[in-house]
Amino acid sequence: MANNKQYGIGTNMIHAGVTPDPSTGAIMTPIFQTSTYVQSAPGEHQGYDYSRAGNPTRQALEDALAGIENGKFGLAFGSGVAATDAVLRLLAPGDEIIAANDMYGGTYRLFEKVYVKFGLKFTYVDMKSVDNIANAITANTKLVWTETPTNPLINITDIAAVAAIAKKNNILLCVDNTFASPYLQNPLNLGADIVMHSATKYLGGHSDVVMGALIVNDKSLRDELFFIQKSVGAVPGPQDCFLVLRGIKTLHVRMDRHCENGAKVAHALKNNDKVAKVYWAGFEDHPGHEIAKKQMRNFGGMISFELKDDSPENVKRVLCSTKLIALAESLGGVESLINHPATMTHASIPREERIKNGLTDGLIRLSVGIEDVADLIEDLNQAIG
Numbered sequence: 447m448a449n450n451k452q453y454g455i456g457t458n459m460i461h462a463g464v465t466p467d468p469s470t471g472a473i474m475t476p477i478f479q480t481s482t483y484v485q486s487a488p489g490e491h492q493g494y495d496y497s498r499a500g501n502p503t504r505q506a507l508e509d510a511l512a513g514i515e516n517g518k519f520g521l522a523f524g525s526g527v528a529a530t531d532a533v534l535r536l537l538a539p540g541d542e543i544i545a546a547n548d549m550y551g552g553t554y555r556l557f558e559k560v561y562v563k564f565g566l567k568f569t570y571v572d573m574k575s576v577d578n579i580a581n582a583i584t585a586n587t588k589l590v591w592t593e594t595p596t597n598p599l600i601n602i603t604d605i606a607a608v609a610a611i612a613k614k615n616n617i618l619l620c621v622d623n624t625f626a627s628p629y630l631q632n633p634l635n636l637g638a639d640i641v642m643h644s645a646t647k648y649l650g651g652h653s654d655v656v657m658g659a660l661i662v663n664d665k666s667l668r669d670e671l672f673f674i675q676k677s678v679g680a681v682p683g684p685q686d687c688f689l690v691l692r693g694i695k696t697l698h699v700r701m702d703r704h705c706e707n708g709a710k711v712a713h714a715l716k717n718n719d720k721v722a723k724v725y726w727a728g729f730e731d732h733p734g735h736e737i738a739k740k741q742m743r744n745f746g747g748m749i750s751f752e753l754k755d756d757s758p759e760n761v762k763r764v765l766c767s768t769k770l771i772a773l774a775e776s777l778g779g780v781e782s783l784i785n786h787p788a789t790m791t792h793a794s795i796p797r798e799e800r801i802k803n804g805l806t807d808g809l810i811r812l813s814v815g816i817e818d819v820a821d822l823i824e825d826l827n828q829a830i831g
């Protein structure tokens with residue numbers, strides 16, 4: 447932002463990192479659709495030499511990302527998993543990572559199917575209990591990877607408690623903050639070292655872009671991650687950066703409605719006598735409710751549920767019966783989506799592993815959008831039948 451005044455969270459969403467274009471006065475950050483930049487003499491330029499290393503549209507987005515996460519530095523990547531990949535590249539063969547046993551399936555796939563063969567070792571624990579993390583630490587543990595609320599079981603991890611253990615043992619803590627978004631939760635404030643986002647979801651907010659982000663406070667960590675970003679090259683293009691910048695400007699308004707609709711849909715599902723269980727951290731009997739209340743500003747719009755009749759036929763029937771809510775992967779857009787984690791977003795996790803951690807074959811995940819909530823509830827009720 448142009449000055450150092452502390453603004454409110456909504457003002458920050460609109461203005462963080464963004465200043466009018468000095469060359470034209472354009473209020474909106476231009477899309478600098480260029481790969482290279484003229485130099486007045488070899489090595490003499492205006493701060494940009496090649497767009498893999500830096501691009502003004504991407505820079506504005508990276509500054510905005512830092513601003514809205516209360517961090518010092520932002521880095522944008524071509525996807526959420528590319529951002530996760532950059533964090534793993536901080537490590538070396540023999541290093542150990544403690545990760546959540548319930549998290550996005552693509553993160554698990556990257557860990558197990560790509561990085562195990564490079565000599566990284568992953569231990570998966572139930573992070574509802576911080577003791578499980580403490581007990582899994584060895585002399586080689588270099589990173590704790592957590593996600594809260596988790597995808598898809600909406601489990602809550604106490605970020606401040608994990609950060610304290612990580613700090614004591616000199617271990618980096620990275621929090622995947624995709625489900626909460628920076629409007630509901632700021633892990634750096636709670637002691638995390640790295641915040642990761644799939645900007646594809648709430649930050650972009652309109653299901654029209656794939657992107658990832660990392661936000662940090664430590665300059666040397668930023669420099670290491672910037673070196674990886676530049677050297678590995680998983681960078682987003684300027685058009686996509688523009689779209690996420692535009693998305694961020696309405697994040698607070700959208701999230702308020704996601705939360706409001708999420709609460710109403712969660713209660714409607716709970717009151718539906720064909721529904722066996724609803725996963726949403728806003729319920730007082732949710733095991734992570736108190737921690738969620740402490741570390742989040744609201745409970746978000748992601749909900750999972752199980753049907754009493756959880757036969758494959760009935761689950762499939764319900765998934766195929768919504769009229770307004772589309773059956774699709776992804777989340778965090780203005781439109782509501784319904785998803786079957788076992789066969790869609792989390793199909794890369796072995797079934798036995800999945801079921802052991804509570805992700806049943808019948809689980810249905812909802813990304814509650816910002817439509818009129820009565821229409822959503824009516825659609826779900828008719829689909830459940």
Ligand SMILES: *Cc1c(COP(=O)(O)O)cnc(C)c1O
Pocket residue numbers: 525526527528550552553593597622624625643644645646647656657658
């Ligand atoms: C989607 C998602 C990712 C991966 O991000 P992409 O942008 O799809 O690469 C990581 N974590 C969570 C929680 C997600 O929902």
